[in-house]
Amino acid sequence: MYDAVIIGAGITGCAVARFLSGYEGRFCVMERSEDVCTGTSKANSAIIHAGFDAEHGSLMARYNLKGCRMYPKLAEELGFDYRNNGSLVLALSEEDIPKLEALKENGIKNGVEGLEIVDRARLKELEPSIGHIPVAALYAPTAGIVCPFGATIAFAENAYTNGVEFRFDTEVKGLTPREDEKGEKYWVVQTAQGSVRTRAVINAAGVYADILHNMVSGRKIHITPRRGDYILLDRRTGGYVKHTVFQVPGKFGKGVLVSPTVHGNTIVGPTAEDIEDREGVDTTSEGFADLMEKAGFAFDDLPLREAITSFAGLRAHEDRHDFILGEVEDAPGFFDCAGIESPGLSAAPAIGEEIAGEVAKKLSLAVNPSFNGKREGFFDPKKEMIKDPDALSRMIQEKPEYGRIVCRCEQISEGEIRDAIRRPLGAKSLDGVKRRVRAGMGRCQSGFCSPKIMDILAEELGVDVADITKSGGGSKVIVGFVKDRIG
């Protein structure tokens, strides 16, 4: 019997798992795909909202603010990339300025600090590349940017090293409430790989959260996958935009954001299109055209020709547009983390901490005395090179694999790729390696390094190279061998 089963290994599920591992108990994360961070958590704006946007009094507002405040310290303790770069909401005409005022007021009510409306001159100082259209902006100095893969993997790894089990390729098919002979309630979680029993279930299933919720509750919820296209620009564009730059909804529509990423790329997005398919992460040419047009309202000469990739992500939009958090009234022991759309990434640590606390209280779990909340991030020779080049040289003499650069665009060594595979909950696919250490994330989009990474994966995992996948399941990279390797 588990104390808690967490369904979904996205940022929310992993954050809950990490905080739950601070308590004594048997916990398990079940994930339908092959790795952590493969759904909404991997395809989003990668930003930490300051918390002025969510309506005052909503769960979104409360958890966003708290999460935003938790990130800097967590990033340090768990070794993932985060930067406090501040955000700007642009007014694209004089008529938009009252909207900035309203946002500011809402933000102050939410408890956001340092909000300031800046005129065009000050805006130009803050964001020198700004285009000719914006007239003013709401400046939020507490906003930030984060590596969403890094944060999710950090939460997961830390949870794992503190004893949480992870089961991948394990889709939950059914949930049944039961009672044992002593009258203790528990849940049976059915998967294709068999059933497990658990005292509590935490539903962090992203765009599938309504399906799970509706299996156990009469109070139905409804999630719509809302697709957003993004374009990612070459690191060469790093520095073009300094803050996360939003547009206030106005006569040009909802606007898109343009933001630096923690790794020095520029991200443009998202569009918003409600769809049916919960796996419908296909991009559209209409989406790209929309992004390019709207980005032009903020910046006159955004270098969109420097695009290195584009992708789409799905937001788990619930009809009432707020997070649904906590124990479900008519399903005791079943805890929702549903409707987690923007600002879900910002709110994740707060959701993780509070839901873990609620579950612990419900189950009367004791504090885990051996909990270690710290994690060493991935070893990055590039950072060492700046700090102490001599030490790096000595280190490479000892461990030559860190001197063999495999991914030339992001300058990632063989040693880092092996680390990505060997670490707890290590990578099993090309995308898994990419999300952990950025090999293949650069401007050639893995054209040069993927054959080498396939070989390293095959060697480390002890499998045939023909079985190496891009992202698990049926995504095999090659279909066989030349002349099927006669003999």
Place this chain on the structure above:
Amino acid sequence: MDKLQYNLIIIGGGPAGLSAASAAYDAGERSILVLERDTRLGGILNQCIHNGFGLHTFQEELTGPEYAQRYIDFLMERGIAYKSDTMVVSVSAGEDGMKEVAAVNEADGLLLLQCKALILAMGCRERSRGALNIPGFRPAGIFSAGTAQRLVNIEGYLPGRKVVILGSGDIGLIMARRMTLEGAKVLVCAELMPYSGGLKRNIVQCLDDFDIPLKLSHTVVRIEGKERVEGVVIAEVGPDRKPIPGTEEHYECDTLLLSVGLIPENELSIGLGVKMSTVTNGPIVNESLETSVPGVFAAGNVLHVHDLVDYVSEEANLAGRSAAAYISSFEKESSSGQTDRIPIAVSGGIRYTVPACVDPGKIADWLKIRFRVGEILRNRKVVLYLDGEKAMSKRRHVMAPGEMEEILLTKKELNRHPDLKSIEIKVEEG
């Protein structure tokens, strides 16, 4: 850390770097180091196992690895130093004219080097799907043609069985034939432009000979399949290169190969502060193939994308000789870089020239000016004017964007214009 010193460092041990090294040596330079990021010298030629290389240089048909080996042998015969598995991470130029190179490899760890002259020979990379914003899913089974070429020819892997190719660049054409020979079915090659991006001989030998249709003015409008490619949709495009609704055709396939252009790999050059051409995506160079940073030269695909390796070797030979000359006058005179040079003006459909500017005093016997046109041009003359006076003219029946052109500027002609002010190359009717 101590810095190792060389007179000349060459970044890249592919055809350009190898040729430049031998040429610099033959011009008298002895302190040379070639840095190569791959395990073997030879660059991309190592995976080009088809023939057709060396017709101009050696008057025989060689495979890529054979061609590379000739130049590797030149390097070995001359005892020129090189380091393989060595990745250059940054380059900078000091005020004293010395260039600093930082590199990483497993034997030395972080390697700091200093040199008087530097030759950029890093080659190019393939344009990826992301750079084109092709809509659809992002499954396994989408490869750039060069990656597929490496998988087949070096690793011995088969990337797919039913293949659609987007783009008619030379690597894509070569891979159409290669995949067919390995038993795959290549369904179609779609090209966005109304003309092919590859050499005519490759269209004939790699598509026509295998009955693979080439669809000009077509592009991929959708990629299907969530895990592995299951199909692509191709549509015709109009003169604005936008898909024409109603022309969509569905192809069931497991693989999409992209041969949609090559991009000179100039991240190091940009870091060094070299002035770049927005047309070629390579450095702007003068008659000595010297960039805007004095003592830094460029040759091969890092400078502009070539069709034939023979031309790369020839070009790099000039860069090697120029670097040797720069080094021998290093202490005596300061290079003027690109100031006081005559820019080469172009018209009539020429997109760029390499070099972009000329100091007539630096030309020994002749200078080969290479260029490309922007569209297919028929029955034209290429005319070189010096101070408005016709100096050279050649008739061309067909010129295509996929085929590099050249015209010779001779010392003899230059001598007739001792006070030269303007150089112009025009493509004219007739």
